[in-house]
Amino acid sequence: MNVTSAVKQRYSEGANEVQDELCCPVDYDRDLLKLLPQEIIDKDYGCGDPSRYVREGDVVLDLGSGGGKICYMAAQLVGTQGRVIGVDMNDDMLALASKYQSEMAGKLGGDRVVFHKGYIQDLALDVAAMEDWLADNPVTDAASLEHLHHWQAEQRRERPLIADNSVDLVISNCVLNLVDDRHKAQLIREIHRVLKPGGRVAISDIVSDEEVPAHLKADTELWSGCISGAFQEEAFLDAFRQAGFLGVAFDRWDSTPWKVIEGIEFRSVTLTAVKGVDSPCLDYGHAVMYRGPYAAVTDDEDHVFPRGARMAVCERTWRFLTESGVYGSDFIGFAPATPREPVNFCAPPGTRRSAAETRSGKVAGGDNDCCC
Numbered sequence: 457m458n459v460t461s462a463v464k465q466r467y468s469e470g471a472n473e474v475q476d477e478l479c480c481p482v483d484y485d486r487d488l489l490k491l492l493p494q495e496i497i498d499k500d501y502g503c504g505d506p507s508r509y510v511r512e513g514d515v516v517l518d519l520g521s522g523g524g525k526i527c528y529m530a531a532q533l534v535g536t537q538g539r540v541i542g543v544d545m546n547d548d549m550l551a552l553a554s555k556y557q558s559e560m561a562g563k564l565g566g567d568r569v570v571f572h573k574g575y576i577q578d579l580a581l582d583v584a585a586m587e588d589w590l591a592d593n594p595v596t597d598a599a600s601l602e603h604l605h606h607w608q609a610e611q612r613r614e615r616p617l618i619a620d621n622s623v624d625l626v627i628s629n630c631v632l633n634l635v636d637d638r639h640k641a642q643l644i645r646e647i648h649r650v651l652k653p654g655g656r657v658a659i660s661d662i663v664s665d666e667e668v669p670a671h672l673k674a675d676t677e678l679w680s681g682c683i684s685g686a687f688q689e690e691a692f693l694d695a696f697r698q699a700g701f702l703g704v705a706f707d708r709w710d711s712t713p714w715k716v717i718e719g720i721e722f723r724s725v726t727l728t729a730v731k732g733v734d735s736p737c738l739d740y741g742h743a744v745m746y747r748g749p750y751a752a753v754t755d756d757e758d759h760v761f762p763r764g765a766r767m768a769v770c771e772r773t774w775r776f777l778t779e780s781g782v783y784g785s786d787f788i789g790f791a792p793a794t795p796r797e798p799v800n801f802c803a804p805p806g807t808r809r810s811a812a813e814t815r816s817g818k819v820a821g822g823d824n825d826c827c828c
């Protein structure tokens with residue numbers, strides 16, 4: 457059996473009967489759980505709580521939404537202007553989540569959650585629409601297979617399940633590890649595609665502290681149990697960086713492993729990251745200063761910021777470092793003292809900006825002024 461079939465079978469069982477060995481203890485927000493049906497709370501196969509990253513008004517996409525728990529929690533946080541989309545490939549899980557949709561819409565005061573059948577590594581493909589099409593156009597030979605591929609390409613292009621640049625926040629709870637290794641890079645590219653510029657990611661998942669050996673990966677019971685398909689911890693961050701995300705971090709990292717197998721620790725983490733905005737890199741003369749305490753830091757675009765130095769950055773990077781919230785108050789931003797015609801490229805990495813160029817410009821992220 458391949459890993460996808462094993463995962464489908466395991467989570468069909470999980471939708472029908474609680475599977476204790478798939479449950480990883482999670483400290484969810486009790487207030488958000490109060491509204492949820494007990495069956496959905498019981499059939500929880502998550503390992504973290506990405507709902508805590510949801511903001512009012514967000515369009516949220518939950519990858520591998522299972523019984524719908526995180527979607528229904530997120531729906532309480534997005535408010536009347538936001539909405540939540542759950543995607544899962546498993547019919548039994550989709551049936552469980554949908555069973556409570558009208559009850560939850562009543563409790564929420566609006567139907568702001570939708571569940572779609574799809575593969576999270578191929579978020580443009582509408583699997584329910586494809587199944588309808590296949591009922592009338594069964595694949596029986598090479599020609600009909602080619603016809604299907606043609607239909608899929610057109611559907612992805614003309615009527616994508618999840619459109620480009622359409623989501624504010626992608627969340628997921630214990631699912632990425634279940635995706636076949638051959639599709640993991642494509643999965644992360646898909647997350648990047650569907651996010652709006654400036655959109656955020658919060659992925660709770662299991663990681664391993666060293667590379668999982670082939671004989672464990674070949675064990676479909678361990679794979680479908682959210683263990684042997686886990687990313688190695690550093691590779692998990694690197695994969696998001698490679699796909700173009702910025703500010704990639706472990707926002708949460710459980711010190712106690714969930715499982716230890718052949719000495720390898722498997723633990724729950726939550727990865728956060730941001731999709732950069734697509735505005736051009738224009739140099740108006742801005743600078744940022746890294747406060748410390750480290751001697752220097754490097755961001756995901758390979759800018760190096762020595763502690764205490766006014767470093768030249770384009771306006772886009774200036775906003776990201778000082779306004780996006782990703783870096784807290786690590787950077788102080790200096791707008792140019794005298795705005796100048798923008799130059800359409802970044803100053804070479806390592807370029808400093810003199811105090812005279814930035815003095816008396818607007819300061820972002822400074823502390824309160826003090827007069828003695």
Ligand SMILES: C[S@@+](CC[C@H](N)C(=O)[O-])C[C@H]1O[C@@H](n2cnc3c(N)ncnc32)[C@H](O)[C@@H]1O
Nearest residue numbers: 467500501502520522544545546549575576629
């Ligand atoms: C461990 S459960 C987690 C469910 C849910 N996120 C929760 O917190 O309870 C994994 C879910 O991901 C779904 N899943 C796994 N691989 C998938 C894929 N490639 N595409 C879509 N859904 C997938 C499974 O069907 C299952 O519902």
